Amino acid sequence: MTTADSPHGADGWTAAVRQRLGLGRLLPLGGPSDCSWIAERAAAAVLRDAAAGSGAVLGTLRIAPADTDHVQEPVAPGPPSALPPGPLRIEAGFSATARRPLPATAEALRTALLTAAAQRLGLVIDEVDLRVTDLLEEEARPAAEPAAELRAAEPDGAAGTAAARVPGVVSLTRVLGSAVQHTDGHVRVEVATAGDHRALDVAQAVRGAVADAVEGGPTVAVLVTAVVDRA
Structure with missing residues (x-):
């Protein structure tokens, strides 16, 4: 049987490409009606930044489903896998x-x-499982995370132009293909959001702007591939 994470089929191919690009899992932002996702790499960078003042030095960090029995279908299709x-x-x-x-x-x-x-991203977290991996002799300063390459894309068409104008959008991105993907009655948009805006709020604003800009009132899904701190 072929599954979404199988090396066979389109979803498995997309998952493999995601891993090579370092995106990690594509995590749901909000609930089923929000039709928004964020790359695990982008979410982890924000969480590591938040942890810097806790007195702990984060090591490995993973974000995964807490309970697969309580997942729901989104009201519009999301990115593959x-x-x-x-x-x-x-x-x-x-x-x-x-x-x-x-x-x-x-x-x-x-x-x-x-x-x-919750406040910077919009992730629904039910559990936090922490483990001590090392005792330090003295306080250590967390190592700075290397900035991920921002694969920016120029706005193109009504959907891209509308998305790029939304406050909190740093740029459109082209990590999993074109920045704007059109299918029958549906549009998917990739964006990088600003660190001083809640990612879910920006994604919802993008969805509204794109739905208004494209004829026929399509369903819209948004993928946040990066969260960028602007100087």
Whole structure:
């Protein structure tokens, strides 16, 4: 049997390409009516930034479905092999000094991750599973994450022009193909969003702008491939 993550078929090919590009999983933003997704790489960068003031140094970080029994079908098709809407789980390892009780450090880290996921991204997180991987002799400064390459695309057509004008959109992107993908009665748009805007809010504004700009009132899905801190 061929599955979405199989190396066979279009979805499996797309998943393999995603991994090579470093996007990771395509995570649902919001719920089934929001029709918005974000690349795991982009979400993880925001979460790592939020964790920097917790006293913990994040190691591995993974975002996955929390409960596959409670996923729902989106009201419009998303990117190939994207996770369906449903609660998510953050799994992370961290190191810290013993100058502060480890349970207190873990709780500060959990709070930072949950707050960033909700307020900066729009991810629905049900669980945060943390594990201590190392005890440090002294406080360590978290290593800066290398900036991901931004594969920007110029706006083209009514949908692209409308999306690019939405506040909080840094640029259209072309990671999984063209920035704007048209199918019968449906449009999918790839964007990079600004770090000072909540990713889900920007995606919803893009959906509304594109639906208004394209004849026939198509359904619209949005994929956020990067979250960019603007100077």
